[in-house]
Amino acid sequence: MSQRVRDEHAEGILENIxxxxxxxxxxxxxxxxxxxxxxxxxxxxxxxxxxxxFVGTILAVFEGYVEISANDPSDPDRRMRGTRESRPxxxxxxxxx
Numbered sequence: 255m256s257q258r259v260r261d262e263h264a265e266g267i268l269e270n271i272x273x274x275x276x277x278x279x280x281x282x283x284x285x286x287x288x289x290x291x292x293x294x295x296x297x298x299x300x301x302x303x304x305x306x307x308f309v310g311t312i313l314a315v316f317e318g319y320v321e322i323s324a325n326d327p328s329d330p331d332r333r334m335r336g337t338r339e340s341r342p343x344x345x346x347x348x349x350x351x
Contacts, residue, residue, distance in 0.1 A: 280309055284340040289315045297322055297334075297342040299349050307341070308349075310334070324349065 283293040289312055296307040310322040313333060320342055322334045334349055336342030 282309075283312075286338045286340060289320055289338065291315065295320070295322065295336075295342055297336050297344050299344050299346055302346040302350070308344075310336075310342075310344075 280294050282296050283289060284296070289295070291312055291314060293312045295310055295312055297310045298305055298307060308324065310324050312320050313323050314321040315338075317338075319338050320336050322336045322342060322344065323330075324332060324334060326332060334344045336344045
């Protein structure tokens with residue numbers, strides 16, 4: 255299965271989380287061409303959690319990557335570097351260490 259197909263599948267799941275007929279409470283930006291600071295993204299940490307979705311806020315956008323906040327109140331200054339794709343990939347070291 256291609257990454258594009260996995261991302262589209264994940265987007266569909268995220269849009270339908272919750273009880274039947276209930277829409278996901280988050281509005282994610284899945285278009286890396288339009289990423290901007292403040293956007294919510296569904297990022298992943300595949301080396302530890304596969305395709306499990308995590309919610310983060312984009313802090314800064316660069317040509318080849320984005321900086322993401324996990325919005326963790328116990329570590330508010332953490333800045334994670336993620337790939338610039340529809341569901342950014344963050345390294346386990348960046349997210350967990």
